[in-house]
Amino acid sequence: MLDKGKITSIQLALLIITVIASTSVLFLPSVIVQEAGRDSWIFIFPLAFGLAAAYLCVSLGLCFEDKSIIVYANEIMGKYIGSFIAALYIFFFIWLNTLVVRQFSIFINTAFMPETPELTFKIIIILLAAYAVKNGIEVITRSNQFMFPIFVIFYSLIIFFSLSEIDFTNFLPVLENGIKPVIKGSIAPASWIAEIILLLVLIPNINQPSELKKNSVYIIVVIVIIFVSDIIVTVGVLGANLTSHLVFPFLSLSRYSRATMVLERIETLVMLLWVAPVMVKVTAIHYCASISCAQFFNLSDYKSLVMPLGILTIVWSIILADNSRELVFIIDKIMPYYIFILALPIPALLLIIHKIKQKRSSKA
Amino acid sequence: MKKIIVFVIIISYISLGSGCWSRREVESLAIVSAYTIDKVTVDGQDKYRTSALVFKPSASGQSIQGSGQTIEPYWIFSAVGDNIFDSGRNLSARSPRFMFSAHSDLIIVGERLAREDGINKVIDLILRHKDFRLRNYILITKGEALKILEASPELETILAQEITNIIENSSKNISKSYTVNIQKFTNTLMSLGQDAVTGKVEACTLSKFGTQKQPNKSIRLTGAAVFKDFKLAGWLSDTETKGFLYLINKAKMGVIPLSLPGSNKQNLSFSMRNANTKIIPIINDNEISFIVDVKAEGNIGDVEDNISVAEPEQIIEIEKIANKKITNIIRSAVQKSQELEADIVGFGEIIHRRNPKVWKEISADWKNLYPYLDININVETEIHGTGMISDPIDIE
Numbered sequence: 001m002l003d004k005g006k007i008t009s010i011q012l013a014l015l016i017i018t019v020i021a022s023t024s025v026l027f028l029p030s031v032i033v034q035e036a037g038r039d040s041w042i043f044i045f046p047l048a049f050g051l052a053a054a055y056l057c058v059s060l061g062l063c064f065e066d067k068s069i070i071v072y073a074n075e076i077m078g079k080y081i082g083s084f085i086a087a088l089y090i091f092f093f094i095w096l097n098t099l100v101v102r103q104f105s106i107f108i109n110t111a112f113m114p115e116t117p118e119l120t121f122k123i124i125i126i127l128l129a130a131y132a133v134k135n136g137i138e139v140i141t142r143s144n145q146f147m148f149p150i151f152v153i154f155y156s157l158i159i160f161f162s163l164s165e166i167d168f169t170n171f172l173p174v175l176e177n178g179i180k181p182v183i184k185g186s187i188a189p190a191s192w193i194a195e196i197i198l199l200l201v202l203i204p205n206i207n208q209p210s211e212l213k214k215n216s217v218y219i220i221v222v223i224v225i226i227f228v229s230d231i232i233v234t235v236g237v238l239g240a241n242l243t244s245h246l247v248f249p250f251l252s253l254s255r256y257s258r259a260t261m262v263l264e265r266i267e268t269l270v271m272l273l274w275v276a277p278v279m280v281k282v283t284a285i286h287y288c289a290s291i292s293c294a295q296f297f298n299l300s301d302y303k304s305l306v307m308p309l310g311i312l313t314i315v316w317s318i319i320l321a322d323n324s325r326e327l328v329f330i331i332d333k334i335m336p337y338y339i340f341i342l343a344l345p346i347p348a349l350l351l352i353i354h355k356i357k358q359k360r361s362s363k364a
Numbered sequence: 365m366k367k368i369i370v371f372v373i374i375i376s377y378i379s380l381g382s383g384c385w386s387r388r389e390v391e392s393l394a395i396v397s398a399y400t401i402d403k404v405t406v407d408g409q410d411k412y413r414t415s416a417l418v419f420k421p422s423a424s425g426q427s428i429q430g431s432g433q434t435i436e437p438y439w440i441f442s443a444v445g446d447n448i449f450d451s452g453r454n455l456s457a458r459s460p461r462f463m464f465s466a467h468s469d470l471i472i473v474g475e476r477l478a479r480e481d482g483i484n485k486v487i488d489l490i491l492r493h494k495d496f497r498l499r500n501y502i503l504i505t506k507g508e509a510l511k512i513l514e515a516s517p518e519l520e521t522i523l524a525q526e527i528t529n530i531i532e533n534s535s536k537n538i539s540k541s542y543t544v545n546i547q548k549f550t551n552t553l554m555s556l557g558q559d560a561v562t563g564k565v566e567a568c569t570l571s572k573f574g575t576q577k578q579p580n581k582s583i584r585l586t587g588a589a590v591f592k593d594f595k596l597a598g599w600l601s602d603t604e605t606k607g608f609l610y611l612i613n614k615a616k617m618g619v620i621p622l623s624l625p626g627s628n629k630q631n632l633s634f635s636m637r638n639a640n641t642k643i644i645p646i647i648n649d650n651e652i653s654f655i656v657d658v659k660a661e662g663n664i665g666d667v668e669d670n671i672s673v674a675e676p677e678q679i680i681e682i683e684k685i686a687n688k689k690i691t692n693i694i695r696s697a698v699q700k701s702q703e704l705e706a707d708i709v710g711f712g713e714i715i716h717r718r719n720p721k722v723w724k725e726i727s728a729d730w731k732n733l734y735p736y737l738d739i740n741i742n743v744e745t746e747i748h749g750t751g752m753i754s755d756p757i758d759i760e
Binding site: 110111114172173176238241242246255256258 | 491494497498499547550716717718
């Protein structure tokens with residue numbers, strides 16, 4: 001165990017919710033509405049997918065309560081294949097972090113501070129994240145416990161202010177083109193839910209792992225509620241046609257909504273709502289990347305890896321995509337396939353092989 | 365000692381490091397409250413002209429001493445460029461301060477730009493830039509939009525404020541003009557089953573009176589502008605706009621002048637307090653028609669002739685006349701839109717929402733179908749009372 005910190009499974013659940021919801025809230029409607037149009041709120045596929053991924057990850061993790069996937073992949077699959085699987089996950093964590101950092105800097109740069117170089121935001125967020133990661137998982141979850149209510153309150157405020165503007169005729173007709181576009185549109189959002197695979201690395205730090213099965217269902221349900229409310233309000237207020245053209249629909253929504261003619265221009269809330277949880281998200285992913293990297297190389301301490309990985313993330317996030325549309329392409333068209341492989345087939349494979357091995361050894 | 369040093373460092377960080385990179389000081393901003401965009405011909409070439417109405421806070425209420433002349437609290441200036449964004453940026457060549465658009469409320473587009481180039485150019489620019497809001501109003505004017513800015517506000521300090529306040533507070537009392545914000549306008553522009561309509565503003569000349577120097581021009585919201593395939597197709601008059609408002613269920617208050625039988629004067633008014641419209645599509649095998657059901661309620665606003673209105677039968681009589689009148693108003697709007705071949709009410713969208721299967725078959729051909737559509741109008745008026753008096757006053 002590289003990090004002796006212990007967290008409760010509720011703390012972990014809150015952390016995972018922040019990780020998944022923070023970036024998605026802003027981009028979700030435009031991604032899904034482009035394909036699914038007025039029917040975007042029908043969110044069955046991501047729900048089913050999320051539940052399946054959560055079930056697999058939790059049941060796999062609970063077989064090895066005090067080890068992370070980097071360690072037990074070796075035990076189950078042998079040295080070479082196991083190391084390959086572990087490397088896939090490590091690569092994914094670093095890659096995911098670069099995507100988030102890039103999204104963060106592009107958003108602040110386009111929507112709020114066009115004259116500040118993007119690099120500034122990247123350095124600031126990585127420095128903060130590195131500091132938190134060095135302090136261990138307990139500090140990360142505690143800072144998240146502090147951020148989470150802020151996130152929920154501001155998010156609900158924006159939703160609440162927009163409720164009176166919802167025009168439900170924007171959702172008619174229902175399922176005009178059948179269910180196909182809906183499923184096509186929800187592939188990317190489903191892959192965001194699959195970020196729950198961070199559990200595979202974080203499970204050893206929980207003090208009552210048995211509660212996690214129940215809590216992982218809560219995670220998915222809360223996430224789906226946040227996603228669906230986001231879509232319903234954005235499409236209901238702005239209309240499906242316009243939403244599909246917006247890059248940050250939720251920001252446009254917050255600029256549009258106003259409370260009783262008095263409280264207008266509440267988009268600063270979005271800035272707060274976005275920056276604080278994204279900081280937590282970057283921290284959590286960075287933590288997973290550093291600790292799994294240290295486990296992979298059998299280091300005695302993960303802290304020496306934090307800054308090098310941070311610098312790698314900053315540089316990679318610059319060369320990752322030439323412009324914002326390329327980033328959107330990566331997130332929409334490439335990331336889903338990668339994360340699907342890591343969230344469904346690999347855990348399923350590991351789980352099956354582990355069960356078979358267990359049966360054999362108990363028979364023998 | 366160490367603690368004190370750390371404390372001093374932290375405090376100095378807060379005080380010295382609190383500046384933001386992309387900050388803007390209020391003194392260095394020119395706060396734009398309205399933009400107008402025109403297409404103009406300069407030396408035989410088509411160019412675009414953007415004008416800005418800038419709020420001048422220091423000058424409000426001041427007057428040059430001795431001369432008795434007041435400085436206007438606003439500043440209007442324009443620039444020409446090869447396209448709309450270029451001309452907007454060229455404004456900076458004349459502005460000593462940074463052009464700050466986040467507080468602009470209005471965009472007024474000239475007739476020529478809307479008719480020749482299409483309004484989608486302007487909408488794209490507005491949506492693309494972070495400073496403009498989806499809640500801004502977009503208005504069209506006959507002739508050049510810059511002419512509107514030459515008018516002076518009469519009650520408010522700045523013209524943009526005056527126009528927005530008319531839109532938000534007063535225009536709904538008469539239901540004679542229609543305005544939309546960018547969000548609604550864009551959605552109707554992008555809809556296959558509906559053509560877009562937006563507000564029309566015009567400058568009107570005032571006559572001077574008294575010794576006081578009065579503004580010689582002011583603005584008025586009147587009618588609406590109809591778009592077809594992004595391009596300005598025509599105008600709705602006041603009456604047609606009222607009919608249009610009935611059709612989209614936005615006519616809530618207003619005055620309907622009526623003439624009683626046997627009189628050729630409009631000697632009675634129905635003061636409408638509320639109205640509700642339902643549009644029901646009727647689809648038989650090949651025939652599509654619509655029924656428009658309007659229920660209007662209100663009182664008698666005034667009686668300008670010596671007619672008795674105290675008896676219930678007389679009220680019923682007036683209700684019948686009002687039904688006819690409102691039907692005619694609505695019909696005029698329908699006829700105009702069919703003439704322009706622009707489905708401004710969104711009859712197509714109604715079919716789309718109710719019968720997606722039927723819509724799939726006819727959507728491609730909807731533009732040709734619409735002008736020949738059968739639209740039946742039923743109006744039911746209810747007069748609740750005659751106000752504070754019953755019969756008009758008379759010599760007894």
